Amino acid sequence: MECRGYLRASTKKISIIITLSLRNSPLLYLHKKHYLLDGFCSFLYSAPMNNMAIYKIQSIGEKLPLARFEKTLNRFSKVLNYAFKGGVLTLGMAPLCPGPFRIILESGDLQQVESLQLTADELIINDALAISYDESHAWKVVEPDKTQDFATLKPVVKESFDLYRQGLSEVSMAFFLISNAAPLKGFDEELRKTFQLGLLKLEQENSPEFVPLFKGRGKGLTPSGDDFLCGYLLALGWLEKQGLGDFADLREALYKAALGTNILVNSFLFQSYKFWLDADWQDFFNAFACSDLNEVSHTQKRILGYGATSGADLLYGVYMALSKHLNLQGFKEAG
Amino acid sequence: MNTLAKTISGKYLDSVKLMLISKELRSLKGVEDAVAITATKENKEILAATGMLVPDAEAASETEIVIVIKAADEETAKAAMQKATSLVENPPAPVSGIISSEVRNxxxxxxxxxxxxxxxxxxxxxxxxxxxxxxxxxxxxxxxxxxxxxxxxxxxxxxxxxxxxxxxxxxxxxxxxxxxxxxxxxxxxxxxxxxxxxxxxxxxxxxxxxxxxxxxxxxxxxxxxxxxxxxxxxxxxxxxxxxxxxxxxxxxxxxxxxxxxxxxxxxxxxxxxxxxxxxxxxxxxxxxxxxxxxxxxxxxxxxxxxxxxxxxCKKPYTEIDSPVYKIPTLPQNRKYIRGLYSGGTLCQEAILIYKRLFGAEPFSNVGAKLLAEGWHTQEDSYIDMGSDEFTVGRPHPMIDYSLRLKKLSEEAADKQVGVILLDVVLGYGAHPDPASELVPVLQKFPGEICIVCHVLGTDADPQDRQKQIAALRECGVYAFTSHANAVDFSLKTLMKNRENV
Known part of the structure; x- marks a missing residue:
């Protein structure tokens, strides 16, 4: 018999080469890493296949282009950012909130993901796994709710700011600026001085001259100053949508002046300028619109959890814009 | 004062980690200041203003992260930078069994x-x-x-x-x-x-x-x-x-x-x-x-x-215990059985047992008495949901339960359906936690439906077979580890209902 004993020719260990088709192969769920080749993917294995993931889509942002995305800007355990012409696509795992430039997966293993391709009805991962999606998955930008009672808006903004101040991280920009922070030194002290100057300019003028004092400055992957500017733009957009002023020129000038730190920041600035909100921000502003302090506080907490200080810095930008343009007092004093 | 800078390339560090690194470095004895920042030109201005813009920091590009340490002496600065490097590196454990290199043929x-x-x-x-x-x-x-x-x-x-x-x-x-x-x-x-x-x-x-x-x-x-x-x-x-x-x-x-x-x-x-x-x-x-x-x-x-x-084998082996469940009494209108399978052979075996008992085949998408459309069940029906008609463009139902859950809900909503029989296949390649998908759906079913389930797997499978069985039983499922027993129980329940009629 020709095949006698052939399984034990050299070793008890089976080493496998796996060749997979580009699309819809259930085997893809089993494997960690794939290699693209012309028409096929090959896997090399010498271990049991016990790594599996099921990919399910929760939402796909409507502002994403139907295109292929392969250049990751950065990869984290729960988030991958892909650069594309005109912006950044964020692929994230729930509970990261949906957004116009985000694809949120209900389940999956981001560490396995290399390339993405978005077609009209499929998200294709690694040129191999096609996940169907439809209208029900689309995350759409909607107009914010209209403020129901302008009389209660101001007190709610003030109260929510007080809550914000209580929950600040001690490394956030706002903590430096408005709290009784310990004396700073070196880099932090210099940063504080610059931001203080920026706030002063912002208070005195209705022009983007304060922007250079924030742009590109601070810690984090998106520097604190840039986060602040994004928040400021968001708030101006919201005020305008509420009929509380015409900020079109200021927003445009501010946006243009703020561009340039890096592609990630530029993308966030663009989104803020366009007022294309992620779900958390939508909830946050809508909570203001109906003067629901509990809801504001709830969504604010979620936003404060962004990055190390990004959420806090963004919110600080929002509150500074609201305080200036709603003529509110008491936003810079120590809490 | 001695200042050292190091650019981080090819590493993905989130803001939280950067802050923690800065904080940890600052806590070191002899370290005057330490930052891990994006090397924007504006941040470089601040570094310059604080005497920390050393050539290595200046050379960093705008998209790079730079760690800058200012310390009392060179030795402390070097030690702190070494610490920073080890904090940054923290390499992930290599994935065994995979050879990382590009393969094109x-x-x-x-x-x-x-x-x-x-x-x-x-x-x-x-x-x-x-x-x-x-x-x-x-x-x-x-x-x-x-x-x-x-x-x-x-x-x-x-x-x-x-x-x-x-x-x-x-x-x-x-x-x-x-x-x-x-x-x-x-x-x-x-x-x-x-x-x-x-x-x-x-x-x-x-x-x-x-x-x-x-x-x-x-x-x-x-x-x-x-x-x-x-x-x-x-x-x-x-x-x-x-x-x-x-x-x-x-x-x-x-x-x-x-x-x-x-x-x-x-x-x-x-x-x-x-x-x-x-x-x-x-x-x-x-x-x-x-x-x-x-x-x-x-x-x-x-x-x-x-x-x-x-x-x-002529060696001692363990008998498989079959759980002893009391045959439930169903409302008389709930007179039909629906089998929703992911395993083709299991579906065929169920049809065979049915035929042996009732002398005729039930409707199915794989047997002799074909359903007009696989999706639309009638009377007693068994569906192999792993067959081609259900798997085009979607993962196999052993992996992805979504289609079967949808069908399960539809069948449960049919007031003539009394028994639903399904298989849950465990093992490599199958869903990592089927009970997590099934239980939330099954919990919503009316109590008058009898759900019978064959759990195929071993205790050594990655899904933890006992946990799966326990979770299913917890929500009222009659779970079996022998397919024949599961089918037998489902048919006995059906017969009891029909006898009552």
Whole structure:
């Protein structure tokens, strides 16, 4: 018999080469890493296949282009950012909130993901796994709710700011600026001085001259100053949508002046300028619109959890814009 | 003061980690200041203003992260930077068993993994035969997961494999365990002395699990693809693998299973079996006439096949306990059963048992009494949701429960449905936690529906079989570890309801 004993020719260990088709192969769920080749993917294995993931889509942002995305800007355990012409696509795992430039997966293993391709009805991962999606998955930008009672808006903004101040991280920009922070030194002290100057300019003028004092400055992957500017733009957009002023020129000038730190920041600035909100921000502003302090506080907490200080810095930008343009007092004093 | 800077390239560090690094560095004795920042020109201005813009920091590009440490002396600065480096590095544990390098073709794959002796192929049908042939030409055993390969190609590939002394499992082979390694959809089964060759995927899984759950183990579990027993293929791999198991000194008992082979193939298989003294248990999924051979036993039940194999080992083994459930009483209007399967062979076995009991087949998408549309059940119906009509463009229902959950809800909403029978397949390749998908849906069902479930797997499977069973029972499911028992219970419930009517 020709095949006698052939399984034990050299070793008890089976080493496998796996060749997979580009699309819809259930085997893809089993494997960690794939290699693209012309028409096929090959896997090399010498271990049991016990790594599996099921990919399910929760939402796909409507502002994403139907295109292929392969250049990751950065990869984290729960988030991958892909650069594309005109912006950044964020692929994230729930509970990261949906957004116009985000694809949120209900389940999956981001560490396995290399390339993405978005077609009209499929998200294709690694040129191999096609996940169907439809209208029900689309995350759409909607107009914010209209403020129901302008009389209660101001007190709610003030109260929510007080809550914000209580929950600040001690490394956030706002903590430096408005709290009784310990004396700073070196880099932090210099940063504080610059931001203080920026706030002063912002208070005195209705022009983007304060922007250079924030742009590109601070810690984090998106520097604190840039986060602040994004928040400021968001708030101006919201005020305008509420009929509380015409900020079109200021927003445009501010946006243009703020561009340039890096592609990630530029993308966030663009989104803020366009007022294309992620779900958390939508909830946050809508909570203001109906003067629901509990809801504001709830969504604010979620936003404060962004990055190390990004959420806090963004919110600080929002509150500074609201305080200036709603003529509110008491936003810079120590809490 | 001494200032050192280091640019981080090729590492992904989130803001939180950058802050923590800064904080930790600042806490070091002798460190005056330390930051981990994006090297924007504005941040460089601040570094310059604080005397920290050393050439290395200045050279960093705007998209890079730079760590800058200002310390009392050079030694402290260097030690702090070393600490920073170790905080940044923190390399992830290497993933074992995967060779990370770019592979563009089979030749390159073999170059990188020269010890490879098996190629598992899952490509579109039209490319599958060519890929399999390449692999065989390179001296690799082949497991061809793909379907839609022509009979002519299958025959040619199997002839080639046989000539080279290689395995050619498939096409449409979804399960195998070779030298203890589960391939594709397979379970964690201990090694032992029972060898299996099967032309049925879920059948192979159910029998290997049945053997494992009785405390026995297997030598090899070969899959041949469902068409190997056809006249056109001539049972090439069934015979080759059977011969292998007959010759294999580790194999003491043989199980042969699959759809009933063509008469000429059956004759040849029987001729081979006659040549061995090893006990052989065959399961051809229906009762057929077989020659009377002293070493041959046959069964049409998957559970019994496993039981007979374990008995033939002539070693102590564990009896499988069947849970004793009281047959529920259903409202009289709930008079129909719906079987929603992910495993094709299990679905066929359920239909067979039904037919034996009621004398006629239920409606199904795989049996003789076909549903007009697979999706639309009527009266008593069994659906194999792993069949092509349900898997085009979506993962197999063993992996993705969404379609089955939808169907389950539909069936539960039908006030004429009293019993729903389903399988939950565990093991490598299957859903990592089926109960997490099923329980939230089943909990919403009215209490008057009887849900019966066969959990296929072993306690060593990654899903934790006992946990799965417990979770299902917790929400009122009648869970079984023997498919025959599950089907039996479901039909008894149905009969009780009909007797009451």
């Amino acid at each position: 089979l030749a390159k794959a073999i170059e990188i993994l020269p010890e490879a002796n098996l190629c598992l192929i899952s490509v579109a049908g039209k490319y599958a035969a060519a890929e399999a042939e390449k692999a065989l030409d390179k001296g690799l055993h082949v497991m061809l997961f793909s379907d839609n390969v022509s009979l002519e190609d299958e025959l040619a590939l199997k002839h080639k494999a046989l000539k080279k002394g290689l395995l050619m499992m498939g096409p449409d082979c979804g399960t195998a365990i070779i030298n203890g390694l589960p391939l594709a959809f397979a379970n964690n089964v201990p090694t032992g002395n029972i060898g299996i060759v099967s032309a049925s995927g879920t059948g192979l899984q159910d029998i290997t699990c049945g053997i494992a759950n009785r405390g026995c183990g297997i030598t090899q579990a070969f899959g041949t693809g469902g068409r190997d027993g056809k006249k056109e293929i001539g049972g090439i791999m069934l015979k080759a693998c059977l011969q292998y198991l007959m010759d294999d000194t580790d194999t003491e008992v043989i199980v042969l299973m699959g759809k009933t082979p063509a008469p000429e193939v059956l004759n040849e298989l029987m001729r081979l079996i006659k040549q061995t003294h090893k006990p052989v248990i065959v399961n051809f999924l229906k009762q057929i006439e077989l020659p009377e051979l002293p070493n041959l036993q046959s069964s049409v039940s998957l559970a019994e096949t496993a039981e007979l194999a374990c008995q033939a």
